[in-house]
Amino acid sequence: MSRLQHFGWFLARGFGPHGWGHPYLDWDWRWTTPELYRQSARELERAGFDFLLIEDAPSLGSADTIDLRVRHAFGGPKHDPLLLAPYLFQATQHLGVIPTVNPAGTLPYTAARQFATLQHLSDHRLGLNVVTDTGSARHFGDAPPLGHDAAYDRAEEWLGALRALWRSWQDGALVADPVSGVYADGRRLDAVRHRGEYYAFDGPLNALPFERGEPVIASPGGSGRGLAFAGANSDIQLALAPLTEASVRDYRARIHRAAAERGRAASDVRILFAIQPVLVASAEEADRIVAASGHPDDAALREIARRQSSDLETDLTTLDLEAPLPAGIFGEHVSQGSIRRLVGDRDVASAPLRAHLTALSTLGRISDRSGFVGTADEFADLIEELGEWGNDGVLLWGDLHPVTVHRMLDELVPILRRRGILRREFVPGGLHANLRAF
Numbered sequence: 360m361s362r363l364q365h366f367g368w369f370l371a372r373g374f375g376p377h378g379w380g381h382p383y384l385d386w387d388w389r390w391t392t393p394e395l396y397r398q399s400a401r402e403l404e405r406a407g408f409d410f411l412l413i414e415d416a417p418s419l420g421s422a423d424t425i426d427l428r429v430r431h432a433f434g435g436p437k438h439d440p441l442l443l444a445p446y447l448f449q450a451t452q453h454l455g456v457i458p459t460v461n462p463a464g465t466l467p468y469t470a471a472r473q474f475a476t477l478q479h480l481s482d483h484r485l486g487l488n489v490v491t492d493t494g495s496a497r498h499f500g501d502a503p504p505l506g507h508d509a510a511y512d513r514a515e516e517w518l519g520a521l522r523a524l525w526r527s528w529q530d531g532a533l534v535a536d537p538v539s540g541v542y543a544d545g546r547r548l549d550a551v552r553h554r555g556e557y558y559a560f561d562g563p564l565n566a567l568p569f570e571r572g573e574p575v576i577a578s579p580g581g582s583g584r585g586l587a588f589a590g591a592n593s594d595i596q597l598a599l600a601p602l603t604e605a606s607v608r609d610y611r612a613r614i615h616r617a618a619a620e621r622g623r624a625a626s627d628v629r630i631l632f633a634i635q636p637v638l639v640a641s642a643e644e645a646d647r648i649v650a651a652s653g654h655p656d657d658a659a660l661r662e663i664a665r666r667q668s669s670d671l672e673t674d675l676t677t678l679d680l681e682a683p684l685p686a687g688i689f690g691e692h693v694s695q696g697s698i699r700r701l702v703g704d705r706d707v708a709s710a711p712l713r714a715h716l717t718a719l720s721t722l723g724r725i726s727d728r729s730g731f732v733g734t735a736d737e738f739a740d741l742i743e744e745l746g747e748w749g750n751d752g753v754l755l756w757g758d759l760h761p762v763t764v765h766r767m768l769d770e771l772v773p774i775l776r777r778r779g780i781l782r783r784e785f786v787p788g789g790l791h792a793n794l795r796a797f
């Protein structure tokens with residue numbers, strides 16, 4: 360039986376030149392100005408999406424690999440998505456907007472005040488995607504970067520501090536009584552003396568309390584520590600895991616256990632699996648694309664190498680396709696997850712680079728669950744099946760041009776609506792209210 364699912368759109372390459380290299384740039388959208396995003400946000404709202412989430416990293420990465428990131432605009436430049444959010448709120452009425460923030464970059468008091476301002480300006484539609492990457496530490500001071508788990512500890516302290524500030528106006532502190540002329544009762548404001556491991560500051564916050572809830576917190580970390588963070592703090596978890604029944608149920612159970620350990624209910628965290636489907640007009644077309652993907656030509660392999668070079672901060676573009684990866688080619692700062700994605704379960708000492716890149720090029724069919732190429736109907740089957748396993752929703756992953764939004768959604772939206780999987784209307788009250796509406 361179908362049940363309603365939540366839908367988000369993930370602008371996966373951030374507020375940057377995300378169409379670079381694609382012909383649809385010739386629609387003359389300018390990524391630095393807001394209309395491209397405003398138009399896309401309106402389409403997502405019309406489609407019934409809960410939110411748009413914007414990836415971010417405050418840095419171009421490690422100093423010696425910057426060129427790899429910017430040469431093809433793969434890892435930068437990136438403008439600050441927090442400052443894009445007001446334009447998107449103004450263009451829409453219901454859509455949530457969730458910029459990515461890294462606690463490393465903003466002190467709690469400033470963050471709490473800015474986010475409170477945006478939460479009021481948007482009528483309670485702000486979310487924050489809290490990430491803990493430490494690769495940008497050098498931009499914010501000369502202390503060495505924190506370790507993986509310590510960065511999560513700092514994020515928890517930061518978020519706790521934000522919440523203490525947002526709650527520093529007790530009930531009754533805001534009076535706003537034109538008859539008596541009293542605006543607020545200063546005796547009902549908490550001083551919030553925070554002395555923690557990473558931050559020390561005093562409150563109270565110089566911004567009004569919220570009538571309909573604090574900004575929504577989203578998180579993407581998939582490690583044990585990341586899932587614990589989500590269980591303890593998040594309203595939305597962005598999940599990346601194999602889409603088998605066992606894996607989906609296991610992922611959800613781990614978050615729910617973590618939530619229960621912190622006294623929260625399982626239903627407090629909406630879990631959305633991130634998927635980037637390739638939707639085509641017919642099953643035959645999908646079969647043709649999948650068959651061709653297993654036999655990429657050298658130009659296609661070089662393109663994959665280029666993209667991987669940015670993610671891995673390691674130049675693969677000049678390597679011999681027929682030779683194994685040179686020993687020690689990846690520096691210590693390179694993410695183990697990204698290396699695993701490249702080499703899979705092949706023997707690194709003997710498998711040629713061509714084998715790794717060909718494996719990345721090879722696509723699978725939605726219909727047999729070997730991949731994500733298929734028709735809108737086949738994709739709707741997959742979303743419906745995820746829902747039957749108890750799942751809350753799906754995060755569609757891509758860049759954000761009206762062209763890509765339409766390519767993905769034109770057929771899909773009516774199919775999902777007919778099946779009762781996609782909302783037809785929003786409830787009043789902002790992002791929290793819509794996440795909790797079902």
Ligand SMILES: Cc1cc2nc3c(=O)[nH]c(=O)nc-3n(C[C@H](O)[C@H](O)[C@H](O)COP(=O)(O)O)c2cc1C
Binds near residue numbers: 416488579585
């Ligand atoms: C859907 C999704 C979105 C993400 N968005 C960001 C992002 O915007 N910025 C960032 O620095 N990391 C982002 N990440 C990476 C995670 O924040 C995190 O660094 C990564 O999952 C490793 O953390 P872990 O060790 O807890 O899994 C994202 C990951 C996923 C799966």
